[in-house]
Amino acid sequence: MDTRRRKLLRLVACAAALLLENTSGKRKRHRRVWRKNRPLDLTAFDSRNNFLRFVKMTSEDFDLLLERLGPRLARQDTQFRKAIPPRDRLSLTLRFLATGKRTRRRERMPQEAGNVTAGFLGCSCFLTGESLQSLSCAYRLGNSTTSNIVKETCTAIHQLLGGEFLQRPDSAAAWRRVADGFLQKCGFPHCVGAVDAKRISLHPQGSDDKRSVLLTAAVDAHCRFLSVSVTPQTGDSDAFAFEESDLGRALDRGSLRLPAPEPLPASDRASPYVFVGDGAFPLRSDLMVPFPGEDAGGRRAAFNRRLSGARRAAENALGILTSRWRVFHTSIPLQAEKVERVVLATACLHNFLCGRRSEAYLPDGETDSWRSDGLGIMKSVRREPAGGGGGEGEDVRNAMTDYCQPPSGLT
Incomplete structure (x- = not known):
């Protein structure tokens, strides 16, 4: 009887100590990102042809465009989540605009793309044309977040480039x-x-x-x-x-x-x-x-x-x-x-x-x-x-x- 009582008292003491520790100090919070997993950045591809196919421009053109649009596309990090970088916002939008047609055949992806390519191959919609849903899958984003990014980026492109180029x-x-x-x-x-x-x-x-x-x-x-x-x-x-x-x-x-x-x-x-x-x-x-x-x-x-x-x-x-x-x-x-x-x-x-x-x-x-x-x-x-x-x-x-x-x- 004494042995069982001692065990019960020991468990109660441990529970009380854990409760005291959690309530006496602030729990450390880890900020989440707006993605479910690590981002899949299109510009990480090593293949130049693959880059051209998905954004219809060279990396030099992309970088110049990003330099112009970056400040408008940037968002502030919050205490809960990190903002999606301008580079990812721009590449996502360009992929939506450039690959809307569903292809008739499955295209082979280059081996040099490594694990990033493997991640995209796991999402068949990546190879058959991009919709907002498929981009949500590829970029690990919510559907509404993807739609808002496309809308905001298209607006920024017109507002910042239209005065000079249109x-x-x-x-x-x-x-x-x-x-x-x-x-x-x-x-x-x-x-x-x-x-x-x-x-x-x-x-x-x-x-x-x-x-x-x-x-x-x-x-x-x-x-x-x-x-x-x-x-x-x-x-x-x-x-x-x-x-x-x-x-x-x-x-x-x-x-x-x-x-x-x-x-x-x-x-x-x-x-x-x-x-x-x-x-x-x-x-x-x-x-x-x-x-x-x-x-x-x-x-x-x-x-x-x-x-x-x-x-x-x-x-x-x-x-x-x-x-x-x-x-x-x-x-x-x-x-x-x-x-x-x-x-x-x-x-x-x-x-x-x-x-x-x-x-x-x-x-x-x-x-x-x-x-x-x-x-x-x-x-x-x-x-x-x-x-x-x-x-x-x-x-x-x-x-x-x-x-x-x-x-x-x-x-």
């Missing part, structure tokens, strides 16, 4: 430089931009409704975006009213500061500076579209060929955009507001990398071979039916038709 010309001299590029490259006079409009499908998470947004873009002769606007599209109609777009309103208000009409090259006939588009756009005095129908070998055909060469810049720019940022190859699982941020961010990155002449983005400066890859979920639009005729637009097009005729004796 800014419309703001003077007549700047617009003339754009026109000189089209004249030298395409032979089309007084062209201050090629315009195009596309409908982008989106499928927000948690919603069975398939919606879309309307992308309207103006491009210079070197396939760089001059202006990009994204507006939600109501209903199922794919009709496009140029007058309701940002560019159309700016032209109507006269706020673009286009040069005043000047004589065409080697001519004494004054003609306004114009944008060029396809049949989805209306004919205006500041917007040229091709003659309808076929007139092979005629005067109209010569004009259409010359205009098509200038308009191809917009087709090429959108082809490059969808080929490199493959988030546009499947319905985007985001709300219209977030899709707008994605589009504007990719347009800024496009101009940034074109300006850098990045070998990863545009090998050897090629711009005409990207249209064969298609435009993914970007669909063509049709013109909104409208009354009225060309008027001044017909006069301008006829004058430019005269200019575009080949010399006598040539066909």
Whole structure:
């Protein structure tokens, strides 16, 4: 009996000592990170080709971009968790933008990537295209955290790069430089931009409704975006009213500061500076579209060929955009507001990398071979039916038709 009592007293004493120790001093807390395990940093890959495949830029371009965006992406550590570094925030977002297309085959990962590669191989979604859920798996993050990182980083890219790399010309001299590029490259006079409009499908998470947004873009002769606007599209109609777009309103208000009409090259006939588009756009005095129908070998055909060469810049720019940022190859699982941020961010990155002449983005400066890859979920639009005729637009097009005729004796 005494032995059992002594054992019981000994256990009570030990329990009391442990309780006293826990209550008398502060327990040491270990700060958690926002990940479940050690981060998997894309930039840790040793393979240069692997790096290029997942972020569509060289490590030098990535570091320069990170230098610009780092302060905006940085977050403060808290007493509970360490903040996710700007490098991981940027690489995660670029992977979402660059690898949205689900591949048809399983790609082999390089052996030199070591344990990091093995970690990614454990997540099959890494090899078949990136969604927000697969990125959450790869980066050991929560779904809402991943979504917020993509949204915040796309916003930062547009806000910090847009003023330098996605800014419309703001003077007549700047617009003339754009026109000189089209004249030298395409032979089309007084062209201050090629315009195009596309409908982008989106499928927000948690919603069975398939919606879309309307992308309207103006491009210079070197396939760089001059202006990009994204507006939600109501209903199922794919009709496009140029007058309701940002560019159309700016032209109507006269706020673009286009040069005043000047004589065409080697001519004494004054003609306004114009944008060029396809049949989805209306004919205006500041917007040229091709003659309808076929007139092979005629005067109209010569004009259409010359205009098509200038308009191809917009087709090429959108082809490059969808080929490199493959988030546009499947319905985007985001709300219209977030899709707008994605589009504007990719347009800024496009101009940034074109300006850098990045070998990863545009090998050897090629711009005409990207249209064969298609435009993914970007669909063509049709013109909104409208009354009225060309008027001044017909006069301008006829004058430019005269200019575009080949010399006598040539066909």
